[in-house]
Amino acid sequence: MGVTLVGLSFTKILFYAVNQHAFPEVGFLDLVAALWFDVITISLVFYPFILLWLIPVRFRGNKYYQYVFRFLFFITNGLAIGINLMDVIYFQYTSKRSTFDLFSMVGYEQDMNRLWETFIIDFWWVILIYIVLLFLSDKAFRIIFRIFGNFSDKRFRPQIISLIILIPVFIVTGRGGFGLKPVSVINAAQYTRPENTAFVINTAFTMIKSFNENGLEPVRFFKQERAEQLFSPIRKTGDQTEIQLPDSTNVMIIILESFGNEWVGKDENNKSFTPFFDSLCSQGLFFRNSFANGKKSIEAVPAILASVPGFLDNPYISSRYSSNKLTGIGNLFKKQGYSTSFFHGATNGSMNFAGFSALVGYDSYFGRTEYNNEADNDGTWGIYDHKFLPWTARQLSKEKQPFLSTLFTLSSHHPYKVPDEFKSQLRKGPHPICRSINYTDLSLRLFFEEAKKQDWYENTVFVFVADHTPASWSDYYGQRIGMYRIPILFYSPSGKIPAKEQNEIFQQIDIYPSLADLLGFKETIYTYGQSFLSREYPPYAITYLEGTYQLFMDNYLFTYTNEKTKQLFNFQLDLSLEKDLLKETPYKKYENFLKAIIQHFNNDLRLNKTHISE
Template identity: 35%
Template sequence: MLCNLVKIMNKTKNTLNLFIQRFLLLVIIYQLIRVGFYLYNQSFFPEINSKVFIGGLLFDLSALGYINLLFAILHLIPGKFQQNKTYQKFLFTSFFLVNGIFMCMNFIDYEYFRFVGRRSSFSMITAEGMTNEIGGLIVSYFVDYWQIPLFMATTLILFWFLLKRIKFQNIKSSSTLKSSVTLFLILGLLFAAGRGVGRKPLRIVDASKYGPIGTSALVLNTPFTVMKTLSKKENLKEKHYFDDKEAAAIFNPIQTFNYETANKKNVVLLILESFGRENIQRGQTPFLDSLITKSYFFENGFANGKLSIDAVPSTISSVPSLMNKSFISSSYAVNNIYGLPKILKDNGYNTSFFHGAFNGSQNFDQYAAVAGFDKYYGKNEYKGPESFDGKWGVFDEDFLQFFAKELTSFKQPFFTTLFTISSHAPFTIPKKYKGKFPKGTTEIHESIAYSDFALKKFFESAKKMPWYNNTIFVITSDHTSSTGEEPKYKNNVGKFRIPILFYVPGNETMVGINEKNFQQIDILPSLMDYLQLNTKIISYGKSYQSTQDFVVNYLDNVYNLEMGDFYLAFDGTKTLGLYNWKKDPLLKTNLTDKEPKTKEKMERFIKAYIQSFNHRVSKNELTIQ
């Protein structure tokens, strides 16, 4: 095919042929990059069909249409200067450089997709919230995933070679009138390709129409998603599936807690980086595994997002991540929220947030201030032995020891949150521990084992502290990791499975296994019940004492609802699939037609849930007025 293409390229006679041949070359290369993306991540796409590549072509044409509007003008605007060799060399070089840069964006997602389960956005490409870390992380990325720059370089060389074969030295310009008409015609076609055919412009969400559930990232291309997320504003659209009264009857986020006496224990919330369900109880986490046997453990725990920055508003504010942009970095991050810091402060608690990374990392310090924490402790506030990991911040062991000492200085009762960092890519551990921990079977396992060791050392220190026996420890992961070996952790259910547990020293009534579906946003209302506080809140989760049994999360424009044993995939308009995820963890058997009552019940719930969420978030109504 490429040989025939080269022969056609050599027949170039005018500027229109030149532009068309260059544009078609881009289309072919984008399709080849998509095939490479599939082969690199094949285990995440167990089921694909021809619609995936048909849809992919539409999204490629959209991205390339917008990217090359200016080049269409530069190629087709009439004038004798078109025959100037210097001008044509400039056009060739600029076409290669600009399109080469956009082309390379796709390769970032070859690996990053494994972490987040979707294509990158503008905020990710620009490293929003990671100004201090990005230099070291880029170096690590190219060293650890050396295949990616190799793929980039190979593709760019191929692009250059084929582009050179399209002869432009003897270009003939057409008449002014003919060239002008051609220019406007081509611009019209490019605008049409960029917009997409249909009533509405082509959107990221439209990728779900092509192919099976979970293949949207394969349909899309990274330049398209980056361009579509250039605006920092996330516009949540109001949904009106039901009238307000009916919607509230199906799902109402207003929750009231009434108790005669309070149980004001200290609250320590530990968010463990990348400790997905696939990484525990397999020999890498002996301490956490042992702690689970002494805790109230949620066997079916779920994250409400795929990014670290999704976990913070989920766990402390009971706000799930149901947008393409993370809540914490969206325009809604400054909304009024009555989350754990403010609720507990109103009940006499001292509040603090600890994160061992650079101050400002992932906007945690900003959100901590908005959420109402009294103090923020980052790398700048750390006091202890020199312990910089060279990339993110302070190694977990030393920062957790610093954390334990600081808690002793706090007036009780206190509420504190700590977010670990060492089990984040590039998975660096202290040199003194090289060879101490099992390597496991994937790149993250050694750092998981190190962080588990750091957690053990923290509890050994905490046990000696006067506040320890008057504390409830809530432990959760922020999200799953990128490298689960088992297929069940690679679909839209498994991608969110995490450990969540409540550990209360000396309290035997808080030991056992809860089989109900439990999520990060359930932590806030659960603490209201455990601490027996009198309050009224907006929460999109439910208490561990509730009879409800649902989990909601969102990935790649699909709303995921687990309710009991069933999983429903909903795209905002229609159901994409219904599965019994406990009996069918690989989601092989679609029960949409076999379980119509279950489908109807779950569809009504998710619609009411979305309607409430979109309205309250967009209207800044996440607090009781």
């Protein structure tokens, strides 16, 4: 167990070295807490080994029985260290430790063999470190076993005493103490700042705690009547008159893979990786101060299409609540006579987007199978954007109008592959993603060149939104303000949506109610967002990561974890989140508002009430 503890400690040092921009302040107490969670993890994963070692049987000295010990150690140690090493790299893309849903997402991918090949080529050094650690661990195990693995003493009394004393010790340690409930991921924030949670815990711990998890706990911060007063997910739409689009206007939602604010717009050299998208931003309603509600593509789709924030450790699509009834955007538009379609150039079944889009009312799904030309496959994720996007524009002309369609781009994703024919004209930047974002922007221009030839184009409103931010290059975008900052744009070629840059807070879950308002649908919908045309509350954004809820409102970032208020920062002035204003600024308004949202979310998901009853 000591050998594995050393291995976990080494992987944590490596994890910090690669991702230190996400942890600006790590102190001695953080190191102690990290060691404690490693000890808890080792106690949990070594339970089978401990029992076999301590159980008083006469054949413990048998060489075959001792081979079992070596095999158990090799598997236990190898898995614990291996999945910890995995997050050295994967954390850059998710900003959280991996949970058991990772394996369910892998199950959705049909081309994992090619993805593994890419990861092995790009991150060979992690695999090399893993092999070296396995070799050193096995060598250390055999040396220790020769010293302590002598079972020649056949007396039962000391064996039974050891069993009686040590089993409770390891049970208590594995639970994390004498608390009523075992320590979980959410408890980590009690030992450190919320932004350091991922450093303190380890991936083996989050995998164990998210396996076959019990689901959401019922919440009762307030009586139901009071909770409804503070926040209600029930919205009436269509009564505003500020901007009213004509009846039967087509709607095209374009989800841009990894288009975080860090790489959108002009840089310090007055150059841009997204010149075409920037030109559209100057012609539409551009929300500069907007936020993603999660850190993964699989969290973005429910947020955008059903206004469900990513308040679960396992994303909604792969959670136990994925079969709940949702009143999604497709359901609403179909009710108004729209045809609905979802386009994504990946292998059909990827991320289970096909299944989820059908759940929220999309009739048709177009992926790599429907595109049906493997010559345009990028060899990793699916069809190249510069091919799939113009094809989508042509395909939409076959859809019955008015239509609601969603297009999810593909190529601005690791391994950031771009076609050879464009390499010379694409702009490189400090991070490999820069060139692939520039390529996706070029593909977007090709989509619009094709779309302008179609008869549906002028009668369409386009909504552009990033799914999440990518791996960050700067300290600001590695912290919990910047890691959610994305662009959101409403654009109408006919000019019916005025060109304006909006600085108020906006978020992915606001898109659904905003579109319902823009099109004048007089309906009642279930949403955790609000329309920018008819706000009931001050502009806000909500996020969740590793047990910590965040609320952005009134220039403040309010954090709440483990049923306790944690921090309050002025995120507009204090970009590094250095000055906690909790003791000098009234915060009850934010606490009560966020608690009411959490109460609705947990209880409604548990009771399958995340929809409007017919």
